[in-house]
Amino acid sequence: MNITLVQGDITAQRVDAVVNAANSSLMGGGGVDGAIHRRGGPDILRACRELRAGRFGRGLPTGQAVATTAGLLPARWVIHTVGPVHSAAEDRSHLLASCYRESLRVADELEAATVAFPAISTGIYGWPMDDAARIALAAVRAAETSVTSVTEVRFVLFDSAAYEVFAARLG
Numbered sequence: 001m002n003i004t005l006v007q008g009d010i011t012a013q014r015v016d017a018v019v020n021a022a023n024s025s026l027m028g029g030g031g032v033d034g035a036i037h038r039r040g041g042p043d044i045l046r047a048c049r050e051l052r053a054g055r056f057g058r059g060l061p062t063g064q065a066v067a068t069t070a071g072l073l074p075a076r077w078v079i080h081t082v083g084p085v086h087s088a089a090e091d092r093s094h095l096l097a098s099c100y101r102e103s104l105r106v107a108d109e110l111e112a113a114t115v116a117f118p119a120i121s122t123g124i125y126g127w128p129m130d131d132a133a134r135i136a137l138a139a140v141r142a143a144e145t146s147v148t149s150v151t152e153v154r155f156v157l158f159d160s161a162a163y164e165v166f167a168a169r170l171g
């Protein structure tokens with residue numbers, strides 16, 4: 001499994017699966033979530049509504065992941081995962097690690113080869129970029145032994161500051 005970094009917009013990535021930093025409602029939001037629904041079109045929201053009507057009637061729990069169509073995006077699937085809101089009072093890093101692990105597990109079930117991740121929880125959810133990068137890279141590396149179909153994990157960092165932080169951590 002290769003870990004690669006690019007600076008850019010996750011909705012433009014030609015990959016099998018794009019991971020969405022969703023919220024538990026699955027009904028869209030700001031940041032990555034807003035961009036994915038805007039560029040991906042209404043089929044993604046329709047699939048999310050079906051998930052809310054079925055398996056995830058109470059919403060998608062933090063740290064879990066579920067796939068839908070990618071609609072009009074140049075990808076096959078969107079894997080929605082819910083990052084934890086950063087807390088100074090409580091260590092929620094296991095939940096952030098779980099987002100990466102569960103997303104890769106879902107990607108593997110789909111037999112996806114290429115998966116693009118945003119820096120989950122580092123926007124509206126307030127996680128410091130350097131700590132988020134440490135957790136993300138460790139979680140992906142730890143999943144390497146259990147994930148068989150995924151050959152590339154691509155982190156798509158929105159700005160150069162985020163890119164530099166991930167590059168320094170990746171070494």
Ligand code: ADP
Pocket residue numbers: 008009010011021022030031032033035083118119120121122123124125126127156157158159162
């Ligand atoms: P969260 O609610 O999990 O914090 P956000 O979407 O607010 O999710 O932000 C997560 C990260 O994604 C932030 O670092 C933000 O700058 C970045 N981001 C926002 N839009 C995009 C995009 N179109 N492509 C890639 N990264 C993005």
